[in-house]
Amino acid sequence: MEKLLEILPFKLWLILLGLLIFRYVLVAGIPYFWLYVIGRNKYTAIKIQRSYPGSIQVFNEVKYSLLTLFIYSSGIWLFIFWLQNGYTKNYSEINEFGIPYLILSVLLMIVIHDAYSYWIHRLMHHKYLFKYTHLLHHKFKNPSPWCAFAFHPFESILTLGIIPLIMFLIPWHNIALMIFITIIILYDTFIHLGFNLKRLKIFKWQNTPKDHDVHHRNSKYNFGLYFTFWDRLMGTYLNNQKS
Numbered sequence: 001m002e003k004l005l006e007i008l009p010f011k012l013w014l015i016l017l018g019l020l021i022f023r024y025v026l027v028a029g030i031p032y033f034w035l036y037v038i039g040r041n042k043y044t045a046i047k048i049q050r051s052y053p054g055s056i057q058v059f060n061e062v063k064y065s066l067l068t069l070f071i072y073s074s075g076i077w078l079f080i081f082w083l084q085n086g087y088t089k090n091y092s093e094i095n096e097f098g099i100p101y102l103i104l105s106v107l108l109m110i111v112i113h114d115a116y117s118y119w120i121h122r123l124m125h126h127k128y129l130f131k132y133t134h135l136l137h138h139k140f141k142n143p144s145p146w147c148a149f150a151f152h153p154f155e156s157i158l159t160l161g162i163i164p165l166i167m168f169l170i171p172w173h174n175i176a177l178m179i180f181i182t183i184i185i186l187y188d189t190f191i192h193l194g195f196n197l198k199r200l201k202i203f204k205w206q207n208t209p210k211d212h213d214v215h216h217r218n219s220k221y222n223f224g225l226y227f228t229f230w231d232r233l234m235g236t237y238l239n240n241q242k243s
């Protein structure tokens with residue numbers, strides 16, 4: 001532990017925590033003020049659920065999301081330790097695998113994360129786990145963008161598991177991992193928008209705010225994160241046309 005403290009100054013952890021909070025506030029705050037505050041009367045036709053979340057709900061969404069970001073940033077102590085000891089499949093020169101692989105690795109991370117996310121989500125819906133963990137996220141039946149990381153601490157640790165999985169599974173460059181983390185923040189916020197933004201649905205098997213809203217109201221369906229692939233394959237997909 002002493003060695004770890006030498007390698008990783010407290011400052012680095014604080015910087016990461018600050019960066020994650022800054023990104024979360026930016027990525028959730030912009031659509032929130034655009035859709036829920038300034039455009040509240042303008043965009044009611046595309047609001048998935050008629051009602052708007054109250055300030056107590058938003059406060060709780062932010063509170064639990066900040067706790068999650070605290071846990072996420074704390075993971076860096078372990079990740080850097082693995083990295084500095086050469087345990088992971090990190091490579092430092094982009095030329096080693098080339099630009100095409102750099103792009104492919106980000107796509108691979110997304111596909112791996114989608115599978116990981118679907119199955120741990122199914123696991124957390126198991127009757128023995130649900131009420132102790134994932135129930136917290138489901139208390140927000142009408143989610144707002146602030147809900148993106150409103151998890152029970154156990155769920156935060158489980159969801160963070162994707163980072164070591166990637167680190168040990170595929171060759172990865174720091175830039176690719178940073179792009180991937182940015183995509184996680186963007187996409188998790190996107191599916192919690194609470195608005196049906198049809199223009200942002202690019203392909204059929206893409207998971208959307210409308211699909212994830214179904215999950216917040218009926219927890220038997222739509223466990224996916226980026227795609228509806230696993231839901232369709234496992235028979236847990238519900239396309240709620242009325243929404």
Ligand SMILES: [Zn+2]
Nearest residue numbers: 137143192212
């Ligand atoms: Zn959710």
Ligand SMILES: [Zn+2]
Nearest residue numbers: 121134215219
């Ligand atoms: Zn769930």
